[in-house]
Amino acid sequence: MNEKIEAGFFTVFNRQENILENYDHYEERKLSDMHRYFAAEDIRQQMALANNEVIYRVYKKTAPLIAGELEQAVTVINPGQVNGEFFMTKGHYHINEKCSEVFFTLKGEGLLLLQKGQETKWLEMKPDVITYIPAGWGHRTINTSLSEPFVFIAFWPANAGHNYQKSLDEPFGRRVFFYNGSYIVSKVL
Numbered sequence: 001m002n003e004k005i006e007a008g009f010f011t012v013f014n015r016q017e018n019i020l021e022n023y024d025h026y027e028e029r030k031l032s033d034m035h036r037y038f039a040a041e042d043i044r045q046q047m048a049l050a051n052n053e054v055i056y057r058v059y060k061k062t063a064p065l066i067a068g069e070l071e072q073a074v075t076v077i078n079p080g081q082v083n084g085e086f087f088m089t090k091g092h093y094h095i096n097e098k099c100s101e102v103f104f105t106l107k108g109e110g111l112l113l114l115q116k117g118q119e120t121k122w123l124e125m126k127p128d129v130i131t132y133i134p135a136g137w138g139h140r141t142i143n144t145s146l147s148e149p150f151v152f153i154a155f156w157p158a159n160a161g162h163n164y165q166k167s168l169d170e171p172f173g174r175r176v177f178f179y180n181g182s183y184i185v186s187k188v189l
């Protein structure tokens with residue numbers, strides 16, 4: 001699929017079911033898919049063996065992977081924690097470091113963690129907040145609610161590419177834990 005999209009189209013966020021209608025690609029990440037991502041790797045392993053919950057689901061509308069096209073996806077992060085660390089996405093950098101991305105929050109509450117070199121920043125996300133991920137920054141989202149799914153839609157250039165290895169080799173400098181009825185963004189030592 002290397003030809004540009006010629007016909008306008010629309011997608012619909014189904015707010016009852018928390019899915020992007022007309023999606024053409026689905027991915028889910030369970031506890032067993034998150035090797036090395038949480039601080040308590042031993043607890044994650046035990047939880048994966050016990051019930052292997054789904055941490056997040058992604059409903060994507062794909063586009064030809066060429067400059068000028070845009071992809072979009074609804075991500076649903078379930079509420080939950082691994083030893084007090086909130087459920088989150090793996091996080092990634094774009095292979096094409098010139099590509100930025102936008103998230104529009106649909107439901108729930110969470111954080112967008114941004115990483116570049118030694119620098120970590122974070123932004124709160126809640127319904128109607130639109131966050132911008134500058135080109136070159138790694139990005140991860142975290143569900144900080146104790147009970148509700150955190151749902152947002154992302155739009156990014158189809159030629160961005162996903163680099164997951166970099167977020168393992170140069171991990172995010174902060175982790176987000178449950179603390180005193182809310183969340184704390186804690187420095188990784």
Ligand SMILES: O=P(O)(O)OC[C@H]1O[C@](O)(CO)[C@@H](O)[C@@H]1O
Nearest residue numbers: 058073075089090091092154156
């Ligand atoms: O790709 P990750 O880090 O697993 O996170 C999932 C989310 O990020 C995206 O890859 C977009 O950058 C979407 O598919 C989804 O919104």
Ligand SMILES: [Fe+2]
Nearest residue numbers: 094101139156
């Ligand atoms: Fe991205």
